[in-house]
Amino acid sequence: MTNQAPIPVIVNGAAGKMGREVVKAIAQAPDLNLVGAIDHSPEHQDKDAGELAGLSEPLEVPITNQLEPMLGYVAGDRQGPPGVMVDFTHPDSVYDNVRSAIAYGIRPVVGTTGLSPAQLQDLADFADKASTGCLVIPNFSIGMVLLQQAAIAASQYFDHVEIIELHHNQKADAPSGTAIQTAQLLGEMGKTFNPAVVQETEKIAGARGSLAEEGIRIHSVRLPGLIAHQEVIFGAAGQIYTLRHDTSDRACYMPGVLLAIRKVIQLKSLVYGLEKLL
Numbered sequence: 001m002t003n004q005a006p007i008p009v010i011v012n013g014a015a016g017k018m019g020r021e022v023v024k025a026i027a028q029a030p031d032l033n034l035v036g037a038i039d040h041s042p043e044h045q046d047k048d049a050g051e052l053a054g055l056s057e058p059l060e061v062p063i064t065n066q067l068e069p070m071l072g073y074v075a076g077d078r079q080g081p082p083g084v085m086v087d088f089t090h091p092d093s094v095y096d097n098v099r100s101a102i103a104y105g106i107r108p109v110v111g112t113t114g115l116s117p118a119q120l121q122d123l124a125d126f127a128d129k130a131s132t133g134c135l136v137i138p139n140f141s142i143g144m145v146l147l148q149q150a151a152i153a154a155s156q157y158f159d160h161v162e163i164i165e166l167h168h169n170q171k172a173d174a175p176s177g178t179a180i181q182t183a184q185l186l187g188e189m190g191k192t193f194n195p196a197v198v199q200e201t202e203k204i205a206g207a208r209g210s211l212a213e214e215g216i217r218i219h220s221v222r223l224p225g226l227i228a229h230q231e232v233i234f235g236a237a238g239q240i241y242t243l244r245h246d247t248s249d250r251a252c253y254m255p256g257v258l259l260a261i262r263k264v265i266q267l268k269s270l271v272y273g274l275e276k277l278l
């Protein structure tokens with residue numbers, strides 16, 4: 001046990017599927033203190049974040065849509081460790097949320113996907129200038145990090161690979177942030193995949209999926225009944241090697257989220273990817 005004050009944490013998107021899970025995880029972590037719960041959803045304003053997350057006792061932290069005042073309030077408390085904002089909101093709002101947090105000296109832990117490469121670069125520059133830690137993590141589950149490492153190893157021996165990601169049909173962005181990151185990691189291996197063997201014609205646009213880094217194609221499936229799943233399929237003459245990760249509960253992301261909250265306060269710039277923290 002240390003006597004260090006707990007890390008003050010704001011959860012943005014606290015009424016959402018991931019936000020509620022994060023609220024529960026923070027409530028159970030003695031070194032973290034939920035100080036703010038932000039969500040723009042009108043039906044949840046003023047509700048207790050803990051009760052909304054399914055805890056038996058209220059946390060006495062009401063849901064509010066006032067992000068900036070909350071950032072200012074946490075930034076104003078100069079005692080103890082710096083504040084952290086965990087963001088699980090929407091691709092349309094995440095960039096502005098993160099810029100605001102950094103402007104207040106609050107460290108963002110970003111799970112929301114859908115940031116463009118230009119937005120990510122801009123946030124990296126902004127975090128650098130402010131000497132403020134920021135973590136952008138497309139996937140917080142350890143299983144996905146292991147899948148990506150296995151894919152990197154396999155990519156040395158296979159020249160043909162495609163990615164299929166499958167998600168619930170409430171997901172706003174496609175392809176998933178994880179699939180984009182997986183293609184980026186393989187794209188860094190220094191070769192172009194999937195050399196053409198015939199002249200292909202798409203009879204329906206999009207039939208061959210989206211084209212990401214170095215010739216890698218990503219196919220996105222959206223269906224009720226799914227949570228989050230990804231396959232990386234390697235092919236060579238006479239063999240197929242398939243890597244697959246399935247989530248059955250959003251609790252799988254929580255060890256990664258808690259690790260990121262504890263790490264981000266030690267950083268002075270933007271870091272992308274859970275693998276860099278392990």
Ligand SMILES: NC(=O)C1=CN([C@@H]2O[C@H](COP(=O)(O)OP(=O)(O)OC[C@H]3O[C@@H](n4cnc5c(N)ncnc54)[C@H](OP(=O)(O)O)[C@@H]3O)[C@@H](O)[C@H]2O)C=CC1
Nearest residue numbers: 013015016017018039040041089093111112113138139140
């Ligand atoms: N990195 C990772 O490991 C993971 C990342 N994700 C990503 O996290 C994000 C959220 O996912 P999920 O929890 O499933 O989504 P949900 O839609 O369930 O939750 C998002 C919540 O944020 C609210 N919200 C949206 N925009 C704003 C805003 N500008 N300010 C405040 N609140 C806002 C929504 O309200 P309303 O519904 O009223 O719009 C909703 O309550 C997605 O980008 C998803 O891809 C998801 C799982 C794991």
Ligand SMILES: O=C(O)C1=N[C@H](C(=O)O)C[C@H](O)C1
Nearest residue numbers: 113138139171176177178228
């Ligand atoms: O929306 C989701 O659910 C998920 N989003 C992230 C992504 O886009 O990769 C992470 C995980 O796949 C779940």
